[in-house]
Amino acid sequence: MVALIPLLPALGAAVNGLFGRRYIKENAHWVAVGACGLSFLAAVFTFTSFLREPQSYEVRMFEWIAVDPLRIELAFLVDPLSMLMAMVVTGVGFLIHIYSIGYMHGDGGYHRYFAYLNLFMTAMLLLVLANNYLLMFLGWEGVGLCSYLLIGFWFHKDSAANAAKKAFLVNRIGDAGFILALFLIYGQCKSLVFHDVMSQAHAFSTGLATAIGILLFVGAMGKSAQIPLYVWLPDAMEGPTSVSALIHAATMVTAGVYMVARNSAIYALAPAALNFMASVGAITALFAASIALVQRDIKKVLAYSTVSQLGYMFLSCGVGAYVSGMFHLMTHAFFKGLLFLGSGSVIHALGGEQDMQHMGGLRKHMPITAATFTIATLAIAGIPPLAGFWSKDEILAETFKNGHKLLWGIGALTALMTSFYMFRLLFLTFYGKSRVHHDKEHHLHESPRTITIPLSILAFLSIFGGVLPGFPPERGWIHGFLSPAISSVHHAKEILHGAAEHGAHALSLLDLTLMAVSIGAALMGLAAAWYFYLIRPALPGQWASRLKSIHTLLFNKYWVDEIYLSVFVRPLLKLCNRLWDFDLQGIDGIVNGASRVAVKSAEESGRFDLKFIDGVINDIGKLFDKWHDILRRWQTGFVQNYALVMVIGVLVLATSMFFIPYHF
Amino acid sequence: MNLDTITLIFGTGLFFIGITGVLIRRNAIVVLMCIELILNGVNLTFITFSHIHGNLAGQVAAIFVIVVAAAEAAVGLAIVIAVFRRHPSINIDEFNVLKW
Amino acid sequence: MITFLSFIFTLVGLTTAILVVTSKVPMNAALFLVVTLFTVAANYVLLGAEFLAAVQVIVYAGAIMVLIIFVIQLVGFQPSKDGSVQKQTPIAIVAAGLLFVQIAFYTVRSLTQLNGIQKPVQAAVDHTASFSQTLFTKYLLPFETASILLLVAIVGTVLLAQHKGIRE
Known part of the structure; x- marks a missing residue:
C-alpha cells in the first residue's frame, strides 16, 4: 500500500510522458489527476491504519544497490513524520492538480505539464517516504530536476530558462553539502538507513555531529531557500503559478525542514549547528520580509514571503522545536498554497498581469477568490483562530522559552512585517479603487470551478488546519503524534516535566503574554496596511520618496542578485570562457592539424614570429640537426619495431627481478 | 608431470609463440591473431593458478581478459578495414606513418 | 588419464599455434588458430573451468574467429614482399625466446615453492555456480x-x- 503512494504518480508521469503528445493530448489531466487522487487515497488509507496502530514500520521493496559493503534497499519508512509529509504532499498536490486543469487549460504543453507534475509528486514522495539517506537524496535530486523543468516550462521565454538554470545551479551548491554529509554519515555508521544511523548517533563526537549538522543544513539552505542560497526562489516565479504553489510554496521548499527534523537525533548532539540554523533562519525571515514590503509583483511578494516563512521553520528547528517547525510547515502548505493559487486566479483573470499597481477592487469581480484570499491572508498574518496563528505563535513562544530572546525579537518584528505586507497585498489587489487597464476590465471574470473548488478546500484547511491539530499550544494532537519521531534535548526535558507540570492547567501567564504580543504584532500590521493603502492611498508614495534610500535598497532586494552576479557568476563565466577557448583551440589543433590556429595567430603576430621565434627555432633546429641523424634511426615508424623494443624492455625488467629480493 | 605443469607449459608456450608472431609477421590480421594467442596463453596461466590455489579470482580475471580480447579484436579489425579502404594493403611494413 | 589428455591437447595446441605463425596464407592461419583455441578450451575443462571453456568456444572460436575470417575474405590474399620488418626476425626470436626462458624459470620456481603448500581440497562443487x-x-x-x-x-x-x- 505504501509503495503505491509514489508508484501511482510515477505511472501517470510515464503514461503522459510517453503517450501524451500523440494520443492523450487534452485529456492528460484525467491520467494525472487520477493518479494523484489514487495516490492521495493510498496515503489516507496508510495514514488511518497508522493512526489505529501508531507503530513505525518499514516496507522493503527490493535491493536497489548491492555493492559490498554498501547495500541500499528501496524501502519506505512509515512513521509520524513521513506520514504527515505524505498527507500534506498528496493532499495539497491533489488540489493543485485539479487547479491546474483550469489554470493550464489550452496551453501547448498541457500533457508535458502534467507529466512533470506527476514526476514531481513521485520524487517528492520518495523523498519523504524513504527509509535511507540515499533514497531520500534520489527524491531530493528528483524534485530539483522537476523544479528545473517546471520553472523553465515556458522555456522559449529567456527569463524562464535563465530562472530554471539559476534554480538548478544554486541548488547544486546546497546538494554538495548534503552529499558531503552523507559521506560523513556513511564513513561513521557504515549504513545509510535512518534507523541504523539514529541508533548510532549518540556515539558521534560533537565535532562530527556539528559537521554533519551544518552540511545537512547547507543542503537544506539550497532546497529551502535560506540565506545565502535563497536567490533562486523569487526567480522561480517564472514558472506557471500552480507550480509556484505546489513546488515553491507547499512542498519542495519545505523538504529542507523535513530533512532537518528527520535528523533531529544528530542535531541534538550539535548545539552549535542548531544555533547556526536558528540564526540563519531568523535572519532570513527578517531579510526576506523586509524585501517583501515594497515589491510590486504579486508573485514576488509571495515568493519572499515564502522565504521568510521558511526562515521561521528553521528558526523553530534551530531552537529545538521540531514539532512546531513541522506544524508550521503543514499550515504554511495550506495558506501559502492558497495564496499562490489565489494569485494565479487573479493573474489568470487579468490575462497575465502581475503588477499590483494595475490591480485593485477585484473583490467585486471575483468574490470567491477574494474571500479565500482574505482568509489566507488572515491565516498567514497570524490572526487567531486561523491556522497560521497557532503554528507561528508556537514558534515564537518556543524561541522565547528556550532562551533565544534576540531571535524572538527578530521573529516578532518579522511577524509585524509579514502582517503588513500581506495586508498590503490584499488591499492593493482586491480592495480600494480599480487601477486595472480599461481594455482588460470587461474581461474580468471569476475563475472556473476547477480553480475555485481547490481554493475553497484550502481556505477551509487554512481556517481549521491550525486549531484542530494544534490546540492547546505545545500539547495539541500534533505534538503527541509527531514527538515519537523526534528526539531532541527539549523533548526529553518535556517528557520529564511536561506531564506533571503542564498536564492539567491550560496556559501559563508567559504563554498568554507571548500570544498577546504576536496577536498585537499581527493587528498592528493590519492596521498600518489599512491606514496606508485604504484610508490614505497617497501616503505610501510620499513615504517612499521621503525614505528614498531605504526604499530603493529594499525594492532592489539589497542588490544581492547583482552582487552574486559580479562576485561569483561573472568571474566563473570568464574562467569558463577561457577554458572553453582553450578547449576549442586544443581540439582544433588536433583535428585540423593546428592549421587554422596557426593561420590565426600568424595574422596577429606574424612579424613577431618571423623575427624572433623563427630565429630561435632555426638556431635550435641547427643544434638538433647534428643529432637527428643518430636519433631518427630509432623512429622507424614501424609498429613491430616498437613492439620489439617493448619486449626487450620487459626482458630487462624481468631480468632485474633476479637481483631484487621478492616475495610472492 | 602433473596437469598443472602441463597447462602452465602450454600457456607459456602460447605466450612465446604469440609474441614471436607479433614481432615477425607482416600481415596485420595474422598479427591480431597472434595477439589472441598471447591472451590465450595468459588466460590459461590464470586458470591454472586458479586451479592450483582453489581460488576463483583467476577465473574472474580470465573472463575479463576475454571481454577485453573481444573488444580489442573488434576495434583492431575495424582499424584494419579502415586502413585497407584507404590504402589497399594490410601489410604492416608498408605503414610507417607513426614516424610523423 | 587427465594428465595424458592434457598432454595430447597441449601438443596439438602448440603445434597448431606454431603453424598459425608460420603459415603463408592467412586463411590457413585462422583455421589453425581455431584448433588451438579448442585445445585451450579442452584444457579449461580439465582444470575445472567449464564455464570459461564454454565462453572460450563461443566467444573466441565462435564470434572472434568469424570476425577474423570475415575480414580475411574481405581483404583478400595479400602477396607479401620483403620489407624492413623482416630484418628484425632473428633478434625478435631471440628476445621472445629469452622471455620464454625467464617466464618458464619463474613458473617452475613458484611451482616448486607451491609443492610444499597443501592444496585446498576441491569439494565436488558446482564450478559454474560458485x-x-x-x-x-x-x-x-x-x-x-x-x-x-x-x-x-x-x-x-x-x-x-x-x-x-x-x-x-
Whole structure:
C-alpha cells in the first residue's frame, strides 16, 4: 500500500510522458489527476491504519544497490513524520492538480505539464517516504530536476530558462553539502538507513555531529531557500503559478525542514549547528520580509514571503522545536498554497498581469477568490483562530522559552512585517479603487470551478488546519503524534516535566503574554496596511520618496542578485570562457592539424614570429640537426619495431627481478 | 608431470609463440591473431593458478581478459578495414606513418 | 588419464599455434588458430573451468574467429614482399625466446615453492555456480565496467568501420 503512494504518480508521469503528445493530448489531466487522487487515497488509507496502530514500520521493496559493503534497499519508512509529509504532499498536490486543469487549460504543453507534475509528486514522495539517506537524496535530486523543468516550462521565454538554470545551479551548491554529509554519515555508521544511523548517533563526537549538522543544513539552505542560497526562489516565479504553489510554496521548499527534523537525533548532539540554523533562519525571515514590503509583483511578494516563512521553520528547528517547525510547515502548505493559487486566479483573470499597481477592487469581480484570499491572508498574518496563528505563535513562544530572546525579537518584528505586507497585498489587489487597464476590465471574470473548488478546500484547511491539530499550544494532537519521531534535548526535558507540570492547567501567564504580543504584532500590521493603502492611498508614495534610500535598497532586494552576479557568476563565466577557448583551440589543433590556429595567430603576430621565434627555432633546429641523424634511426615508424623494443624492455625488467629480493 | 605443469607449459608456450608472431609477421590480421594467442596463453596461466590455489579470482580475471580480447579484436579489425579502404594493403611494413 | 589428455591437447595446441605463425596464407592461419583455441578450451575443462571453456568456444572460436575470417575474405590474399620488418626476425626470436626462458624459470620456481603448500581440497562443487556467485557479488563493479568497455568498443568500431571513416 505504501509503495503505491509514489508508484501511482510515477505511472501517470510515464503514461503522459510517453503517450501524451500523440494520443492523450487534452485529456492528460484525467491520467494525472487520477493518479494523484489514487495516490492521495493510498496515503489516507496508510495514514488511518497508522493512526489505529501508531507503530513505525518499514516496507522493503527490493535491493536497489548491492555493492559490498554498501547495500541500499528501496524501502519506505512509515512513521509520524513521513506520514504527515505524505498527507500534506498528496493532499495539497491533489488540489493543485485539479487547479491546474483550469489554470493550464489550452496551453501547448498541457500533457508535458502534467507529466512533470506527476514526476514531481513521485520524487517528492520518495523523498519523504524513504527509509535511507540515499533514497531520500534520489527524491531530493528528483524534485530539483522537476523544479528545473517546471520553472523553465515556458522555456522559449529567456527569463524562464535563465530562472530554471539559476534554480538548478544554486541548488547544486546546497546538494554538495548534503552529499558531503552523507559521506560523513556513511564513513561513521557504515549504513545509510535512518534507523541504523539514529541508533548510532549518540556515539558521534560533537565535532562530527556539528559537521554533519551544518552540511545537512547547507543542503537544506539550497532546497529551502535560506540565506545565502535563497536567490533562486523569487526567480522561480517564472514558472506557471500552480507550480509556484505546489513546488515553491507547499512542498519542495519545505523538504529542507523535513530533512532537518528527520535528523533531529544528530542535531541534538550539535548545539552549535542548531544555533547556526536558528540564526540563519531568523535572519532570513527578517531579510526576506523586509524585501517583501515594497515589491510590486504579486508573485514576488509571495515568493519572499515564502522565504521568510521558511526562515521561521528553521528558526523553530534551530531552537529545538521540531514539532512546531513541522506544524508550521503543514499550515504554511495550506495558506501559502492558497495564496499562490489565489494569485494565479487573479493573474489568470487579468490575462497575465502581475503588477499590483494595475490591480485593485477585484473583490467585486471575483468574490470567491477574494474571500479565500482574505482568509489566507488572515491565516498567514497570524490572526487567531486561523491556522497560521497557532503554528507561528508556537514558534515564537518556543524561541522565547528556550532562551533565544534576540531571535524572538527578530521573529516578532518579522511577524509585524509579514502582517503588513500581506495586508498590503490584499488591499492593493482586491480592495480600494480599480487601477486595472480599461481594455482588460470587461474581461474580468471569476475563475472556473476547477480553480475555485481547490481554493475553497484550502481556505477551509487554512481556517481549521491550525486549531484542530494544534490546540492547546505545545500539547495539541500534533505534538503527541509527531514527538515519537523526534528526539531532541527539549523533548526529553518535556517528557520529564511536561506531564506533571503542564498536564492539567491550560496556559501559563508567559504563554498568554507571548500570544498577546504576536496577536498585537499581527493587528498592528493590519492596521498600518489599512491606514496606508485604504484610508490614505497617497501616503505610501510620499513615504517612499521621503525614505528614498531605504526604499530603493529594499525594492532592489539589497542588490544581492547583482552582487552574486559580479562576485561569483561573472568571474566563473570568464574562467569558463577561457577554458572553453582553450578547449576549442586544443581540439582544433588536433583535428585540423593546428592549421587554422596557426593561420590565426600568424595574422596577429606574424612579424613577431618571423623575427624572433623563427630565429630561435632555426638556431635550435641547427643544434638538433647534428643529432637527428643518430636519433631518427630509432623512429622507424614501424609498429613491430616498437613492439620489439617493448619486449626487450620487459626482458630487462624481468631480468632485474633476479637481483631484487621478492616475495610472492 | 602433473596437469598443472602441463597447462602452465602450454600457456607459456602460447605466450612465446604469440609474441614471436607479433614481432615477425607482416600481415596485420595474422598479427591480431597472434595477439589472441598471447591472451590465450595468459588466460590459461590464470586458470591454472586458479586451479592450483582453489581460488576463483583467476577465473574472474580470465573472463575479463576475454571481454577485453573481444573488444580489442573488434576495434583492431575495424582499424584494419579502415586502413585497407584507404590504402589497399594490410601489410604492416608498408605503414610507417607513426614516424610523423 | 587427465594428465595424458592434457598432454595430447597441449601438443596439438602448440603445434597448431606454431603453424598459425608460420603459415603463408592467412586463411590457413585462422583455421589453425581455431584448433588451438579448442585445445585451450579442452584444457579449461580439465582444470575445472567449464564455464570459461564454454565462453572460450563461443566467444573466441565462435564470434572472434568469424570476425577474423570475415575480414580475411574481405581483404583478400595479400602477396607479401620483403620489407624492413623482416630484418628484425632473428633478434625478435631471440628476445621472445629469452622471455620464454625467464617466464618458464619463474613458473617452475613458484611451482616448486607451491609443492610444499597443501592444496585446498576441491569439494565436488558446482564450478559454474560458485564462479557466477563470485563474479556477480565480489566483482560486480568490474563486471559492469567491462560492459561499458564493450559499449565503447561497439561505438568505436562503428565509427572506424563506417564507410566514410575518419577524414583528416
